[in-house]
Structures are given as C-alpha cells and as structure tokens.
Amino acid sequence: MKINISTDALKWFHEEMEADKGDKIRFYARYGGASPMHEAFSLGVTKDTPFEPSVTLMHEDIMFFIEERDEWYFNGHDLYVTFNDQSNELEYSYKKS
Template identity: 60%
Template sequence: MKIVISKEAMTWFKEEMETKSGEYIHFYARYGGSSSLHDAFSLGVTKEQPMDPSVEYEEDNIHFYIESRDEWYFDHHDLHVNVDKELKELTYSYKK
C-alpha cells in the first residue's frame, strides 16, 4: 500500500490547506459519506502530527501518512490523490 500525490494535488495542499515544509497531512477513515471501497465511510484529510503511521509519503518536505488504525479502510489498495479541475477539489482513487 502506498500514497501517490499528483503535481496538481501538491499545489492544492500548498494553496488550499496552506501546507508548509515540515508539516504533516493525515488521511483517515471517517464515518459518513461513501467511497468506492466502503458504504457509510469516506476519506478525511487533516493537518496533524502522526502517532502510529503505517504508510508515509514525503515530497517537498511535506509528509503524507495513514495511521495503522485506518489500514482496513484501504483494503490493500494504493491511495491516488488528484484534483478535479472543474470543482478544484481533491479526488481519491484506489488501485491494487
């Protein structure tokens, strides 16, 4: 399992979330919504320090991670993060 961040998504994180070098972005399973992997759960994203990361990706000294407790959500899929050009929002896809 890995995290793949597109160039457009990196720009989005820097501009929309005002993410700076040295900060951490946490992807986590949250109750509510739905995804292609699970009904009643969707992916959340926030800036916070990791506690027990199982998957990490770093670019431009910005750290993206998934905690061990949320591995179940991804069901052994890689997380691909991109941006919807019309809506200017993050999109997520999951690939084995």
C-alpha cells in the first residue's frame, strides 16, 4: 500500500491546512459519508502525531501517513490524492496494489 500526492494536492495542503515542514498529516477511516471503498465510511484527513503508522510518505518535509488501525479501509489499495480545479477540493482514488 502506498500514498501518492499530486503537486496540486500538495499545494492545497499548504494553503488550506497550513501544512509546513515538520507537519504530519494523517489519512483515516471515519464513520459517515460514503466512498467507493465502504458504505457508511469515508476518508478523513487531519494533522496528527503518528502512533503506529503502517504507510508513510515524505513530501517537502511533510509526513503523510496511515495508521495500522485504518489499514482495513484501504483493502490492499494504494491511495491517490489529487486536486479538482472545478470543485476546488481534494479527490481520492484507490488502485489495487
């Protein structure tokens, strides 16, 4: 399993979440919403401190990570984070590892 962040998505993290060098950003399974992966669950994102990270990506000295306890959500898929210019929001897609 891998995390992939597009250049435009990285810019969004800098601007909207005020992400800077040394910050740590977690992707996690949250109850509510819907996703192509699971009904009643969607992907959340927050600044956080890693506890038991299973997947990490360093990009411009920012750590993006997924905790072991959230691996079930991805079901063996890689996470792709891109930015949609029309909706002005992040988009998540999943591809089998």
